[in-house]
Amino acid sequence: MRSHFVPRTRDGWIGTIVFLALFALTQPPLVFLVANRIEPRIFGVPFLYMYLLVMYVGMIGVLIWVARRGV
Amino acid sequence: MEPWVVATSSIFAYLAVTIVLGVVANRRMAVNLEDFLLYGRRAGFIVLYLTVVATYHSAFAFLGSGGFFYTHGIGFWVAGAWTILVGAITYVLGSRIWALGKRFGYITPADMLADFYESEAVRVVVAVVSVLFTILYIQVQAQGLGYILSVASGERISFELGTFILLIVAAAYLMAGGLRAVYWTDVIQGIWMYVAVWAGAIVITYKLFGGPVSLWRRVVAERPDLLTAPGPHGFFSPGMWFGMVVVLSFGIVFQPHIMIRYYTAASARTIKWLGATTPIFLMTLYIPATFIGLGGALEMPDLGIPDRIFPELLFQHAPAWLTGIILAGATAAAMSTLDSILHSNMTVLTRDIYQRYVAPRATESHYILVGRVIVMILLGVGWILSANTFDFLVVLVSLSGAGALQLMPAIVGVCFPSQYILTRAGILSGIAVGLITLYITLTVTPHPLGLHGGVWSLLTNTMTVLIVSRTTARPSYQTVQRIHGEIERFVYGSEQASS
Numbered sequence: 001m002r003s004h005f006v007p008r009t010r011d012g013w014i015g016t017i018v019f020l021a022l023f024a025l026t027q028p029p030l031v032f033l034v035a036n037r038i039e040p041r042i043f044g045v046p047f048l049y050m051y052l053l054v055m056y057v058g059m060i061g062v063l064i065w066v067a068r069r070g071v
Numbered sequence: 072m073e074p075w076v077v078a079t080s081s082i083f084a085y086l087a088v089t090i091v092l093g094v095v096a097n098r099r100m101a102v103n104l105e106d107f108l109l110y111g112r113r114a115g116f117i118v119l120y121l122t123v124v125a126t127y128h129s130a131f132a133f134l135g136s137g138g139f140f141y142t143h144g145i146g147f148w149v150a151g152a153w154t155i156l157v158g159a160i161t162y163v164l165g166s167r168i169w170a171l172g173k174r175f176g177y178i179t180p181a182d183m184l185a186d187f188y189e190s191e192a193v194r195v196v197v198a199v200v201s202v203l204f205t206i207l208y209i210q211v212q213a214q215g216l217g218y219i220l221s222v223a224s225g226e227r228i229s230f231e232l233g234t235f236i237l238l239i240v241a242a243a244y245l246m247a248g249g250l251r252a253v254y255w256t257d258v259i260q261g262i263w264m265y266v267a268v269w270a271g272a273i274v275i276t277y278k279l280f281g282g283p284v285s286l287w288r289r290v291v292a293e294r295p296d297l298l299t300a301p302g303p304h305g306f307f308s309p310g311m312w313f314g315m316v317v318v319l320s321f322g323i324v325f326q327p328h329i330m331i332r333y334y335t336a337a338s339a340r341t342i343k344w345l346g347a348t349t350p351i352f353l354m355t356l357y358i359p360a361t362f363i364g365l366g367g368a369l370e371m372p373d374l375g376i377p378d379r380i381f382p383e384l385l386f387q388h389a390p391a392w393l394t395g396i397i398l399a400g401a402t403a404a405a406m407s408t409l410d411s412i413l414h415s416n417m418t419v420l421t422r423d424i425y426q427r428y429v430a431p432r433a434t435e436s437h438y439i440l441v442g443r444v445i446v447m448i449l450l451g452v453g454w455i456l457s458a459n460t461f462d463f464l465v466v467l468v469s470l471s472g473a474g475a476l477q478l479m480p481a482i483v484g485v486c487f488p489s490q491y492i493l494t495r496a497g498i499l500s501g502i503a504v505g506l507i508t509l510y511i512t513l514t515v516t517p518h519p520l521g522l523h524g525g526v527w528s529l530l531t532n533t534m535t536v537l538i539v540s541r542t543t544a545r546p547s548y549q550t551v552q553r554i555h556g557e558i559e560r561f562v563y564g565s566e567q568a569s570s
Binding site: 001002003004005008019023026027028029031032036037038041043044045046048049052053056059060063064066067 | 145152155156159283287288290291295299300310312313316343350354361486487488489555556559563
């Protein structure tokens with residue numbers, strides 16, 4: 001039986017790669033290298049907090065996209 | 072009216088509602104095990120959504136998360152990452168677990184694993200791990216409940232009595248209506264806790280600071296150490312950051328009270344949308360917790376017990392009626408987790424131990440009666456554990472978050488077909504090595520090299536499983552084809568098309 005660890009469809013590949021890329025951006029070492037600071041503040045919110053919020057919204061967006069695509 | 076009267080009355084009004092729901096659920100219940108233990112496998116999206124989020128978020132999310140922001144700053148916002156991972160795991164693994172449960176009639180996690188690995192030893196070990204590492208949460212939630220009721224009543228109701236009252240209520244509606252009662256009460260509890268924590272945070276933020284932007288401005292000016300990782304005490308190091316994400320996503324999802332919920336979904340579409348959207352609730356609950364924790368750090372910097380920051384702010388700055396409603400929400404958060412753990416432990420002990428080894432041919436009504444007796448026993452155990460302090464419990468509780476994580480290789484081996492088939496000897500030795508590693512890396516030499524002990528245990532577990540599985544007997548070809556074939560059909564529609 002073919003492995004289920006590797007996506008077989010185009011949508012599966014896109015969803016997996018984008019989700020993992022966004023997830024990697026929320027984890028060490030990337031988050032500590034690029035986002036671990038207060039400035040610039042966005043709408044008054046410290047950069048680290050807003051950066052993570054944007055990544056989280058992106059990851060939820062990917063999950064909803066794959067659900068809509070029926071992956 | 073005094074704040075403690077309003078707060079205590081609100082909590083008791085809430086408890087009365089849960090009892091009524093338990094009675095109504097009892098009248099709707101059919102006398103069969105699937106209905107009592109699995110809601111008849113027909114939970115729709117809204118009910119399943121609210122029970123999963125209410126179960127996932129416990130007293131810790133309501134009280135402890137504010138305390139974490141208070142002490143360690145916005146490093147705790149990493150919580151968003153693990154809640155989203157919970158959604159992704161539900162989408163990918165939960166839907167496969169649902170498909171196997173529906174096809175082969177599984178009720179517990181051990182049912183699935185014992186069937187695939189063709190091993191009663193796997194069944195018993197998984198059942199023991201499931202119960203051992205979640206029964207401790209009964210103690211944690213019960214203590215949280217006793218604490219909430221004690222605080223709400225201005226310590227007129229003792230901690231021990233508060234714990235006892237709330238344990239009795241949770242056990243009563245569970246015994247009356249089974250999982251249906253748990254699900255119905257979770258619907259109310261999920262909504263209540265979400266509205267309560269947001270309402271409390273908004274009121275406090277506007278009353279004390281004039282709004283979130285002003286709050287952020289003051290934190291930047293007065294406590295900038297709270298606004299970057301690793302935080303003022305160095306807690307959120309890279310290793311701890313990543314480790315908490317792994318342990319509090321996979322480690323929680325593989326606990327029986329969450330896994331059993333996957334079996335109960337009405338359809339695959341229900342569970343996939345559940346996975347896609349639960350992170351919205353789970354993640355956004357930590358936003359008001361941020362305001363509470365950071366606002367508290369400015370207003371009450373010398374609080375002895377950080378977890379008390381939310382109720383302390385409420386009692387000082389919120390109207391009595393709102394404080395009451397919010398503390399009832401905290402009660403809901405703890406009870407929704409407590410009832411689910413009581414239910415899952417009852418299910419595992421009834422199904423995996425009693426039905427399998429004590430009375431295999433009894434009637435369905437007999438098993439339901441036994442399940443109710445087990446709940447009463449768990450109630451007694453939970454109360455004794457929560458009312459006393461045992462040194463060994465401190466150790467076990469520190470292990471519990473990562474305990475269910477040791478089931479991960481076994482579950483992935485069932486749900487993800489590949490050329491590499493895991494074996495029962497591999498799984499059992501992996502769990503043993505993982506638990507030993509967990510004990511060492513959480514209690515003897517905590518978090519070696521700054522990496523969370525749970526991650527170390529998962530690494531050694533997985534390596535052991537892979538190595539041992541290379542040299543030991545696989546499950547039979549027929550079993551692998553039957554179960555992996557079902558996964559193949561569920562995910563891709565046709566087994567032959569991709570064989």
